[in-house]
Amino acid sequence: GAGVSQSPRYKVTKRGQDVALRCDPISGHVSLYWYRQALGQGPEFLTYFNYEAQQDKSGLPNDRFSAERPEGSISTLTIQRTEQRDSAMYRCASSPDRGGRDTEAFFGQGTRLTVV
Amino acid sequence: AQTVTQSQPEMSVQEAETVTLSCTYDTSESDYYLFWYKQPPSRQMILVIRQEAYKQQNATENRFSVNFQKAAKSFSLKISDSQLGDAAMYFCAYRSRGNQFYFGTGTSLTVIP
Numbered sequence: 405g406a407g408v409s410q411s412p413r414y415k416v417t418k419r420g421q422d423v424a425l426r427c428d429p430i431s432g433h434v435s436l437y438w439y440r441q442a443l444g445q446g447p448e449f450l451t452y453f454n455y456e457a458q459q460d461k462s463g464l465p466n467d468r469f470s471a472e473r474p475e476g477s478i479s480t481l482t483i484q485r486t487e488q489r490d491s492a493m494y495r496c497a498s499s500p501d502r503g504g505r506d507t508e509a510f511f512g513q514g515t516r517l518t519v520v
Numbered sequence: 521a522q523t524v525t526q527s528q529p530e531m532s533v534q535e536a537e538t539v540t541l542s543c544t545y546d547t548s549e550s551d552y553y554l555f556w557y558k559q560p561p562s563r564q565m566i567l568v569i570r571q572e573a574y575k576q577q578n579a580t581e582n583r584f585s586v587n588f589q590k591a592a593k594s595f596s597l598k599i600s601d602s603q604l605g606d607a608a609m610y611f612c613a614y615r616s617r618g619n620q621f622y623f624g625t626g627t628s629l630t631v632i633p
Contacts, residue, residue, distance in 0.1 A: 446625045449623075
């Protein structure tokens with residue numbers, strides 16, 4: 405696609421419900437990243453993938469959070485039994501391999517999650 | 521793990537003047553990339569400029585330039601002839617050999633008309 409696509413753009417859920425956030429990276433991008441961003445703060449790393457392999461999940465806050473990228477393209481970030489403190493903007497980014505011309509992370513518009 | 525530090529939470533500049541945003545990072549790698557991103561109120565993340573660590577020449581993109589000091593692990597952004605549209609959060613970022621991106625906490629830039 406033309407850019408990184410995230411869905412839904414907005415999600416309101418009741419506390420205790422599970423949510424799944426989707427990220428469709430730029431076609432051919434090797435790496436895919438999940439970040440969480442509070443207002444006025446920098447992106448907080450959650451996890452990232454090279455192809456389908458999850459390289460680092462050290463940023464996931466607890467075991468309610470999980471992510472997958474089964475075919476090395478689309479990724480899903482799942483939050484189980486949501487809590488109010490999970491409310492934030494969740495951002496996905498993708499990047500090509502380091503050897504190419506483009507080296508930066510390309511960001512999606514984000515999913516704003518509100519847990520009520 | 522690499523860390524990226526932006527020590528200026530807020531900066532302001534008069535329109536048409538020049539401002540420098542600072543960034544330092546910590547790494548043991550020799551081959552990496554550095555970036556500045558801009559985040560306007562729309563909360564989009566927009567690439568401003570990139571620097572490859574093996575290049576000694578400082579990157580320049582129109583009114584934006586960097587001062588890359590590899591030995592000091594410093595990567596500052598200079599904005600010349602500041603415009604109202606430059607008002608935004610600015611994030612410094614580091615890309616590691618393993619393709620991980622690390623971000624600083626950001627500097628909020630205000631442009632005074």
